[in-house]
Amino acid sequence: MQTYEIKKDIYWVGAVDWGIRDFHGYSTYAGSTYNAYLMLDEKVVLFDTVKKEFKSDLLHRIRSIIDPEKIDYIVVNHVEMDHSGSLPEIIDIIKPEKIICSTMGEKNLKAHFHREDWPYHVVKTGDSISCGKRTIQFIETRMLHWPDSMFSYIPEEKLLISSDAFGQHLATSQRFDDEVNETVLMYQAQKYYANIITLYSPQVRKLLKSVKDMGIEIDMIAPDHGIIWRKDPMKILNAYEDWSHHRGCKKALVIYDTMWHSTEMMAKAVADGIESQGVNVQLIDLSVNHRSDVMTEVIDSKGICLGSPTLNNGLLPRMAGFLMYMKGLRPTNKYGAAFGSYGWSGESVKLLNKAMEEMKFEIIHEGIRVKYVPDHDTLKLCNELGKKMGEMVKAGCERE
Amino acid sequence: MQKYKCQVCGYVYDPDIGDDSSGIEPGTAFEDLPDDWVCPICGAEKDQFEPTDD
Numbered sequence: 001m002q003t004y005e006i007k008k009d010i011y012w013v014g015a016v017d018w019g020i021r022d023f024h025g026y027s028t029y030a031g032s033t034y035n036a037y038l039m040l041d042e043k044v045v046l047f048d049t050v051k052k053e054f055k056s057d058l059l060h061r062i063r064s065i066i067d068p069e070k071i072d073y074i075v076v077n078h079v080e081m082d083h084s085g086s087l088p089e090i091i092d093i094i095k096p097e098k099i100i101c102s103t104m105g106e107k108n109l110k111a112h113f114h115r116e117d118w119p120y121h122v123v124k125t126g127d128s129i130s131c132g133k134r135t136i137q138f139i140e141t142r143m144l145h146w147p148d149s150m151f152s153y154i155p156e157e158k159l160l161i162s163s164d165a166f167g168q169h170l171a172t173s174q175r176f177d178d179e180v181n182e183t184v185l186m187y188q189a190q191k192y193y194a195n196i197i198t199l200y201s202p203q204v205r206k207l208l209k210s211v212k213d214m215g216i217e218i219d220m221i222a223p224d225h226g227i228i229w230r231k232d233p234m235k236i237l238n239a240y241e242d243w244s245h246h247r248g249c250k251k252a253l254v255i256y257d258t259m260w261h262s263t264e265m266m267a268k269a270v271a272d273g274i275e276s277q278g279v280n281v282q283l284i285d286l287s288v289n290h291r292s293d294v295m296t297e298v299i300d301s302k303g304i305c306l307g308s309p310t311l312n313n314g315l316l317p318r319m320a321g322f323l324m325y326m327k328g329l330r331p332t333n334k335y336g337a338a339f340g341s342y343g344w345s346g347e348s349v350k351l352l353n354k355a356m357e358e359m360k361f362e363i364i365h366e367g368i369r370v371k372y373v374p375d376h377d378t379l380k381l382c383n384e385l386g387k388k389m390g391e392m393v394k395a396g397c398e399r400e
Numbered sequence: 401m402q403k404y405k406c407q408v409c410g411y412v413y414d415p416d417i418g419d420d421s422s423g424i425e426p427g428t429a430f431e432d433l434p435d436d437w438v439c440p441i442c443g444a445e446k447d448q449f450e451p452t453d454d
Contacts, residue, residue, distance in 0.1 A: 104443065142443035143408050202448070203408070 001060040004175045006228055007157045007220065009040040013061035015054035018171045025325070026195045027290040030188060031171025034082055035224050037161055038062060039154070042132025043072040046094070047152055047161050048224055052085030059093070068094050073121075073129070075136065076101040077163040079108040079148045083224055088113055100129065102140050105148035123150075139211075141165065144203045145196055158219040165204075166236045167225030168192045178231035185227055187296070189236060192225070193243045194299040195292045198329040204244040208237065246333040248302025250397045251280040252389055255294060256307030257287060257316040262341035262373050263307045269379040270305050270339060273386020279303070279393045281386075286318040291325045298326065303335045303393040304361065305386070306352045310342040315351055323355045335392045336361035337385055339368040346371070364392050404430045405452035409442035412454050 004012040014035035020028050034050035036058055044066060050058045062068050071094045076084060079101075087109075091099070098121040101109060106120045123129070128137040139151040144165055152161040168188035174180050197204060211218075221229040221236060229236050254271045258264040267283060274281040284294055298304065308319040315323070336359075338352035349367035356363055365385050370378045401415035413419065413433075418426040421440045424433060430449065438445055 140443070147409070147442045200408070 001057065001064060003061045003064055006037070006175070006222060006230075007159055010154075010157065010159065011038045011040075011061070011065055012036075012175055012222075012228070013038045013046075013058055013065070015050045015057035016171050016173070017051070017054065020169075020171075023169060026169070026292045028169040030169060030184075032169040032225055033171060035222065035226075035228075036083075037222060038065060038071075039131065039134065040066065041134050044070050045073045045075060045131055045136065046071050046090075046096075047075045048077055048083045048163070049074070049086045049090050051082045055086035055089055058086060058090070071096055073098045073100055073131075075152055075161075076105050076109060076148075077150050077152055077161065078146060078224060079105055079112060080146055080164070081112070083163075084109070084112065088115070091118060100136075100138075102138075102142075102148050102150045104142065104146075105150070108146070108148045125150075139207075141203070141207055144200050144207060153216060155216070158217045160216075160218050160221045160233075162221050162223045164196065164224050165207075166221050166229065166240065167223035168227060170226040172227065175228055176231070177227050177229045177235075180227055186235075186239065188226065189239060190243065190299060191292065191296040193240065194295040195329070197240075197243075198246075198295070198299060198331055201244040201246065201332075204240055208241055208244070211237075243299055246299065246331055247400055248333070248393065248397050249280075249300045250393060251282070251297075251301045252303030252305065252393050253282050253284055253294075253297055253301050254305045254307065254386075255284045255286065255322070257285070257309075257318045258307075259309045259311070259316065259341075260373075262370065263309045263339070265374055265379060266339045266341065266368065266370065266382045267305075267307045269374075269382035270307070270337075270386040270389070273383040273388075274303070274305075274390040274393070275386075276383075277387060277390025277394055279390040281390075286322055291322050294322065295326065295329060295331075298331050298334075301334070302396050303337075303389045304356070305337045305339065305389060306356070307339045308348045308352060309340050310346045310348040313345055313347050315348050319352075323352075327355060327359055330359065332360060334359075334361045335364050335389060335396065337363065337365045337367065337389055339370075339382060339385065341370045341372060341374065343372060364388060401429050402451050403454065404449040405454060406439045406442065406444050407448050407450055408444040409439060411439050411441040412452060413449065
């Protein structure tokens, strides 16, 4: 089985998951990888493992380089099962001298695998371990995106093994950023940030600042999913800086669901209004777009218009589900507006506004409700709402 | 006394309970927690907490 030497005596020994299409609600149309890294030195170190069902891939790759029993340390940068699922069996084979993890890592490993007898070795930010020619420095990255998360940095190689940060769900036979289509790579990195990291943006900003302050030199970033950044690691660091500020890019979304096309007609009129202001707009029908693709667009949009008819005094279920998903990820720094048709009581606009207020969006209009089917005058109002959103987005983006 | 909620992970600091894992005695007001106290669940710092009625 193929292995890849990413630096002298440091190998990628992970697994490619070509078939995964749903990662607990995140659509992974491009598959994924579970990256693990093996460093040969006086002490042999394995960084993370793979999802349980890919244990043999990992072992095959390790065995083609070294007898697994020669591994001295396993570093657990992240306890989530896609990186730790095969740990119990791997530990039985390797019998490592140390399992290196953060304080929260030890707690979480015990809560997952119930093994008090493993040789845990807890490290904190600033700690380092000498492996011979090389050193591993540890940087705790709590809640980026689990309490146990940490980075491993190898100064002699200027290599940052970054756990779940800077990753992408992308199955490929290539391992490096310069070997794949850059547009595809950056889209998948944005989708990953939008659906996994958005909520932890304050932690990202803090981390990026502390990495800058520490003055560590990075010429390669090796995440736990997807492609390794060797051509231009600053590209993904800069992108994280932008995404973590939820900066918009003169872009607005009209996200809607519809029963009998009334809300859809309103959505189109709103989108036309936005477009007339020279702002990039996307019309997103929730019945044909996956929530995680929608979130990918939310992250760099400045304006969000939400449309739903009223069903049984509430929202249509797809809109309610999307709102639950978006609220959990807590995007910020957006303008919001709502619209929707109704038959009798018409609660949807109120509910949409409430949800956007909870996310601290700046609501730019009280919203537009229409009984049954919009007429020409109502569609004109929708168009005006779109124009206002377009103006706000343009002005807001120019200020940023 | 006022409870405070971690805006990162949702943990609620209840002064009546304190935080055993950091040696914080019951009856300690949030304001009196040491500056280097962090959320026992996720490690967020004090400025990530907001008052809550939960």
